[in-house]
Amino acid sequence: MPCLFCGIVNGEVSASIVFQDDISLAFLDHRPLFPGHCLLIPKNHFETLNDLPTELVGPFFKNVQLLARAVELALEAEGSFVAMNNRISQSVPHLHVHVVPRRKKDGLKGFFWPRNKYENEEELLNVQKSIQAAIAAMQKRQ
Secondary structure, rough: OOHHHHHHHHHOOOOOOEEEOOOOEEEOOOOOOOOOEEEEEOOOOOOOOHHHHHHHHHHHHHHHHHHHHHHHHHHHOEOOOOOOEOOOOOOOOOOOEEEEEOOOOOOOOOEEEEEEEEOHHHHHHHHHHHHHHHHHHHHHHO
């Protein structure tokens, strides 16, 4: 069975991409906890964090940091939830990091993740553009 996330990397599967560089790609989760919930994946197929080559750990997590900051900025969030699963509860067997904007009293408790859909395509596109703009602004400052 082909990997869904590899299909996104290869352009065979549609996704709302907010960031990509040589090693990773980030896109909006199609069933977000909250608007702005993104997944960051390595472009090469690695099933778990343990499979990620050591030389990619630093650059990959630098992008996790960038995405977390951008999501908070773009969504005017008070913080973020950053998480990953390794095999258990990993719906797609391709390493991915969840970056979710958070606000006090947002209803997220522990690891109970009530999924919601975007209200419409316009909301999804607005969130996508906002995160892309935040990443571009942050990269210019580096």
